[in-house]
Amino acid sequence: MKTALIKEIYRNKENFKDQNITIAGWIRTLRASNAFGFIELNDGSFFKNIQVVFEEDLENFKEISKLTISSSIIIEGKLKLTPDAKQPFEIKATKIMVEGLSDREYPLQKKRHSLEFLRTIAHLRPRSNTFSAVFRVRSIAAYAIHKFFQERGFVYAHTPIITGSDCEGAGEMFRLTTLDLDHIPRNDEGQIDFKEDFFGKETNLTVSGQLAAEAYALAFRNVYTFGPTFRAENSNTARHAAEFWMIEPEIAFAELEDNMQLAEDMIKYVINYVLEHAPEEMAFFNQFIDKGVLERLENIVSANFGRITYTDAVEILKKANVKFEYPVEWGCDLQTEHERYLTEKVLKKPVFVTDYPKGIKAFYMRINEDDKTVAAMDLLVPGVGEIIGGSQREERLDVLEKRIEEMGLNKEDYWWYLELRKYGGTKHAGFGLGFERLIMYMTGMSNIRDVIAFPRTTKSAEF
Amino acid sequence: MKTALIKEIYRNKENFKDQNITIAGWIRTLRASNAFGFIELNDGSFFKNIQVVFEEDLENFKEISKLTISSSIIIEGKLKLTPDAKQPFEIKATKIMVEGLSDREYPLQKKRHSLEFLRTIAHLRPRSNTFSAVFRVRSIAAYAIHKFFQERGFVYAHTPIITGSDCEGAGEMFRLTTLDLDHIPRNDEGQIDFKEDFFGKETNLTVSGQLAAEAYALAFRNVYTFGPTFRAENSNTARHAAEFWMIEPEIAFAELEDNMQLAEDMIKYVINYVLEHAPEEMAFFNQFIDKGVLERLENIVSANFGRITYTDAVEILKKANVKFEYPVEWGCDLQTEHERYLTEKVLKKPVFVTDYPKGIKAFYMRINEDDKTVAAMDLLVPGVGEIIGGSQREERLDVLEKRIEEMGLNKEDYWWYLELRKYGGTKHAGFGLGFERLIMYMTGMSNIRDVIAFPRTTKSAEF
Numbered sequence: 060m061k062t063a064l065i066k067e068i069y070r071n072k073e074n075f076k077d078q079n080i081t082i083a084g085w086i087r088t089l090r091a092s093n094a095f096g097f098i099e100l101n102d103g104s105f106f107k108n109i110q111v112v113f114e115e116d117l118e119n120f121k122e123i124s125k126l127t128i129s130s131s132i133i134i135e136g137k138l139k140l141t142p143d144a145k146q147p148f149e150i151k152a153t154k155i156m157v158e159g160l161s162d163r164e165y166p167l168q169k170k171r172h173s174l175e176f177l178r179t180i181a182h183l184r185p186r187s188n189t190f191s192a193v194f195r196v197r198s199i200a201a202y203a204i205h206k207f208f209q210e211r212g213f214v215y216a217h218t219p220i221i222t223g224s225d226c227e228g229a230g231e232m233f234r235l236t237t238l239d240l241d242h243i244p245r246n247d248e249g250q251i252d253f254k255e256d257f258f259g260k261e262t263n264l265t266v267s268g269q270l271a272a273e274a275y276a277l278a279f280r281n282v283y284t285f286g287p288t289f290r291a292e293n294s295n296t297a298r299h300a301a302e303f304w305m306i307e308p309e310i311a312f313a314e315l316e317d318n319m320q321l322a323e324d325m326i327k328y329v330i331n332y333v334l335e336h337a338p339e340e341m342a343f344f345n346q347f348i349d350k351g352v353l354e355r356l357e358n359i360v361s362a363n364f365g366r367i368t369y370t371d372a373v374e375i376l377k378k379a380n381v382k383f384e385y386p387v388e389w390g391c392d393l394q395t396e397h398e399r400y401l402t403e404k405v406l407k408k409p410v411f412v413t414d415y416p417k418g419i420k421a422f423y424m425r426i427n428e429d430d431k432t433v434a435a436m437d438l439l440v441p442g443v444g445e446i447i448g449g450s451q452r453e454e455r456l457d458v459l460e461k462r463i464e465e466m467g468l469n470k471e472d473y474w475w476y477l478e479l480r481k482y483g484g485t486k487h488a489g490f491g492l493g494f495e496r497l498i499m500y501m502t503g504m505s506n507i508r509d510v511i512a513f514p515r516t517t518k519s520a521e522f
Numbered sequence: 523m524k525t526a527l528i529k530e531i532y533r534n535k536e537n538f539k540d541q542n543i544t545i546a547g548w549i550r551t552l553r554a555s556n557a558f559g560f561i562e563l564n565d566g567s568f569f570k571n572i573q574v575v576f577e578e579d580l581e582n583f584k585e586i587s588k589l590t591i592s593s594s595i596i597i598e599g600k601l602k603l604t605p606d607a608k609q610p611f612e613i614k615a616t617k618i619m620v621e622g623l624s625d626r627e628y629p630l631q632k633k634r635h636s637l638e639f640l641r642t643i644a645h646l647r648p649r650s651n652t653f654s655a656v657f658r659v660r661s662i663a664a665y666a667i668h669k670f671f672q673e674r675g676f677v678y679a680h681t682p683i684i685t686g687s688d689c690e691g692a693g694e695m696f697r698l699t700t701l702d703l704d705h706i707p708r709n710d711e712g713q714i715d716f717k718e719d720f721f722g723k724e725t726n727l728t729v730s731g732q733l734a735a736e737a738y739a740l741a742f743r744n745v746y747t748f749g750p751t752f753r754a755e756n757s758n759t760a761r762h763a764a765e766f767w768m769i770e771p772e773i774a775f776a777e778l779e780d781n782m783q784l785a786e787d788m789i790k791y792v793i794n795y796v797l798e799h800a801p802e803e804m805a806f807f808n809q810f811i812d813k814g815v816l817e818r819l820e821n822i823v824s825a826n827f828g829r830i831t832y833t834d835a836v837e838i839l840k841k842a843n844v845k846f847e848y849p850v851e852w853g854c855d856l857q858t859e860h861e862r863y864l865t866e867k868v869l870k871k872p873v874f875v876t877d878y879p880k881g882i883k884a885f886y887m888r889i890n891e892d893d894k895t896v897a898a899m900d901l902l903v904p905g906v907g908e909i910i911g912g913s914q915r916e917e918r919l920d921v922l923e924k925r926i927e928e929m930g931l932n933k934e935d936y937w938w939y940l941e942l943r944k945y946g947g948t949k950h951a952g953f954g955l956g957f958e959r960l961i962m963y964m965t966g967m968s969n970i971r972d973v974i975a976f977p978r979t980t981k982s983a984e985f
Binding site for chain 1: 525527529546547548549565566567592593594596621622623624625628644645646648649653654657658660661662664665668672675676677678679680681682683684685686687694696697698699700701703704706714720721722723725727734737738739740741742743744749750752754756764765767774775917938939941942943944945946947948949974975976978980981982983984985
């Protein structure tokens with residue numbers, strides 16, 4: 060079916076001027092009198108609609124005049140530039156074919172709907188302006204991430220989703236099984252016999268690809284993952300989903316400063332790419348969703364990200380003339396209120412907080428010379444707080460082994476991870492970026508359920 | 523840590539000629555006499571090694587002479603072009619720093635290892651030539667797929683991995699749960715009470731993103747998914763994994779012929795991209811893994827893919843002067859032996875087989891006018907057989923409902939899928955490509971376990 064895409068027409072209208080073309084799409088609005096009518100048609104290729112004019116000389120004028128919202132049609136007609144009108148051009152239809160009539164009950168009529176209601180029709184909501192923009196931006200941002208890393212020679216590693224390990228250290232896990240829950244096999248000691256399970260052992264959904272990515276960084280030097288990760292945490296908030304996508308680069312022969320530079324370069328690249336490739340969508344967000352979003356993003360792109368140690372940050376927070384809900388002491392984790400104060404009030408730009416107390420960070424982070432802090436980094440951004448967490452990894456076998464023991468973990472579970480240090484380990488570092496958090500930040504959408512096509516959260520796995 | 527990448531040096535050697543540079547990497551081979559030594563260094567950025575020469579004027583000459591394979595080092599030195607030697611250039615080292623000494627037990631010594639053995643050290647095997655090539659090609663091919671679709675304006679949709687549906691119709695599923703298997707909650711009827719489970723219902727890992735992708739195609743017109751999918755099938759073969767990545771485009775206002783054209787364009791694009799961006803790796807596969815692979819791929823790129831109906835294919839197979847293991851009759855599924863005969867002996871090029879009997883295909887495929895066949899397509903390629911399966915989807919609500927009933931499925935399970943037809947449905951089509959199958963095809967690797975970083979198969983989820 061050879062039809063022109065509305066995006067092509069918007070981008071090269073001179074090429075289509077006065078041409079007879081065929082387009083296809085869904086009716087967003089239709090109004091008709093006895094003599095003529097207008098259709099706003101959207102074909103999904105572009106954020107904007109195209110205006111179609113039809114007149115009573117049309118063979119099926121009456122049928123078309125009564126078409127319902129969201130009906131799909133195919134239109135033949137001539138493209139006319141309309142320099143004096145609101146829209147840059149319109150199609151004068153010579154033929155309109157009805158492809159699929161939409162039922163009058165179509166729930167996405169023109170009136171405004173709440174985001175909560177739209178979640179209940181997640182199969183239809185991408186046909187609305189807001190979600191058309193959100194999911195096109197999500198797609199473009201995903202591509203920008205691949206492009207950024209591939210242009211720098213990073214190898215994209217598909218780390219496993221199913222893991223035989225429950226010790227990735229990043230959160231609660233979902234168990235996976237093919238056992239018949241009504242007849243769970245048991246061994247002689249009465250324990251569940253996982254030898255009968257599909258993989259012959261207990262398995263879970265991964266919470267992070269990092270450990271596997273480290274193995275690949277020690278072969279390919281610069282690698283990244285970009286895939287789904289899972290948390291079985293009962294966090295019914297606007298910022299937590301049970302299934303979300305994460306980007307985890309890992310770089311060898313690299314220290315914390317290289318890691319921060321990479322994070323800064325990546326964030327700026329992705330924002331620039333989206334601003335350039337989705338200007339209509341970004342203008343929409345700026346107008347209807349989050350009035351300051353364009354300015355905020357432009358500030359980020361032009362800022363030099365700050366750096367401050369955790370210890371200095373705590374000093375600043377303690378001296379701050381602000382009543383925090385959670386008081387700050389050296390050794391405690393920073394809360395969102397602290398993070399936002401630092402990035403919004405003190406530094407007024409994105410800032411990396413580094414060198415956190417080892418007691419509040421994961422076992423794999425590199426111990427600093429003071430033996431009290433680790434070479435960790437969190438990137439805080441105005442309006443949100445933490446958006447990236449990362450660290451230099453502990454490459455010293457003896458130090459790492461001691462740390463695993465100290466934290467009460469089981470060394471045998473990490474045999475291959477330890478071997479990476481035994482056979483030519485090197486300084487290396489990496490970070491994790493929650494993709495949905497980035498999309499929320501770029502679009503101004505405030506609920507994670509509204510940037511995931513079919514969100515999975517506590518007590519909800521619809522569609 | 524500012525170092526040059528070996529890839530940059532190979533690609534722009536004139537820029538580095540006679541320059542003092544710093545490189546970092548892992549020792550692949552080392553041989554030394556009392557006066558000088560040679561190191562083949564690989565830094566993971568490139569398939570090939572760089573040769574490093576060091577002489578006894580080096581401060582730590584003795585230490586370096588005894589370094590073990592896979593030790594990581596940082597080298598300062600001058601790049602010398604060597605037009606008369608086997609390698610195009612070498613580094614004359616002025617300083618070598620040991621970053622991480624590798625244990626003598628390093629299992630990947632220079633001698634040849636079986637692929638089976640290498641699977642037991644999946645964390646180290648990407649440091650071998652074969653797996654360095656496989657996983658770099660995998661990364662490049664993944665990017666080519668994104669590039670192909672994004673350049674054509676397709677929206678990348680992240681369809682859900684966790685599904686509340688067990689009726690996607692493509693295979694056995696893994697159950698997901700956070701219930702305590704030792705104390706499974708039960709309701710008054712004694713049945714398992716999934717209301718207590720994380721999502722408040724039974725959930726599984728997806729076997730296909732297609733149904734969700736259709737919802738997005740009916741909003742964005744052209745979309746694709748590229749993510750992990752799962753099959754809990756006890757198929758202990760060289761071609762089946764429990765976790766694998768799949769690409770599933772879905773296009774609206776499109777028929778079977780558009781679908782075939784898209785598949786043909788995509789396969790050719792990806793092959794061309796890999797041939798162009800991984801010439802060293804592809805030459806390696808052609809020399810050491812699969813002698814005909816380059817010729818085979820070049821033939822595919824230049825061929826016009828054939829088209830034949832299932833009915834005609836069966837006629838040809840029945841008349842063929844060949845003894846098949848499985849006899850052919852109209853109505854049976856084609857086996858790999860039949861597929862390979864058609865593509866290798868009869869058409870001698872890639873071929874789409876279309877219009878299969880409805881009885882052997884899924885409920886969502888569009889019924890043809892003969893009411894006996896469906897608008898399905900399988901792409902068969904020489905050397906492998908089927909590599910892509912797709913179809914035009916049934917867009918007629920009444921026909922689809924009838925078909926769901928006929929097949930004993932539950933209409934309520936598909937409420938939102940049916941609504942896609944109720945609210946402005948259109949002709950649409952799509953296909954699925956198993957990414958690992960494509961990588962096997964392009965590299966000549968014959969076991970799916972050898973194109974997945976950490977493979978998950980029956981009774982195996984190591985690492």
